[in-house]
Amino acid sequence: MAARLLLRTCPLRVLQLRGGTAARPLQRAMASVGGIPTDEEQATGLERRTLQALKQGKDPYSILKPKQYTGTKTDPHIVPSIGNKRLVGCLCEEDNTAIVWFWLHEGEPQRCPECGSHYKLVHHELPH
Numbered sequence: 001m002a003a004r005l006l007l008r009t010c011p012l013r014v015l016q017l018r019g020g021t022a023a024r025p026l027q028r029a030m031a032s033v034g035g036i037p038t039d040e041e042q043a044t045g046l047e048r049r050t051l052q053a054l055k056q057g058k059d060p061y062s063i064l065k066p067k068q069y070t071g072t073k074t075d076p077h078i079v080p081s082i083g084n085k086r087l088v089g090c091l092c093e094e095d096n097t098a099i100v101w102f103w104l105h106e107g108e109p110q111r112c113p114e115c116g117s118h119y120k121l122v123h124h125e126l127p128h
């Protein structure tokens with residue numbers, strides 16, 4: 001289809017050069033139609049839904065870097081979940097090689113049994 005559009009919008013013009021040789025000028029086919037379409041104009045399906053959600057400030061497929069939380073009671077680590085509980089692994093200190101695993105339940109923020117960081121389960125609806 002793009003080739004057909006290209007043929008319709010580009011009339012063949014031939015320039016005569018001094019030496020008698022003919023040269024066809026290079027034309028940008030999309031320039032006569034209205035420019036090169038943007039990602040938003042040509043995106044379809046899942047990509048289109050993702051771009052529309054990003055415009056609204058949402059991140060339905062978790063493609064952005066997660067936000068940083070301090071892990072205190074007032075600013076707990078947010079753990080999205082489609083159920084009412086989720087298994088959480090806490091790497092209490094940066095250099096630890098062992099992960100502390102515990103179940104996080106819906107409701108009040110819970111503390112990691114090892115380091116005391118707060119985690120809160122937030123219900124997350126899947127896009128589809």
Ligand SMILES: [Zn+2]
Pocket residue numbers: 090091092093100112113114115116117
């Ligand atoms: Zn911990």
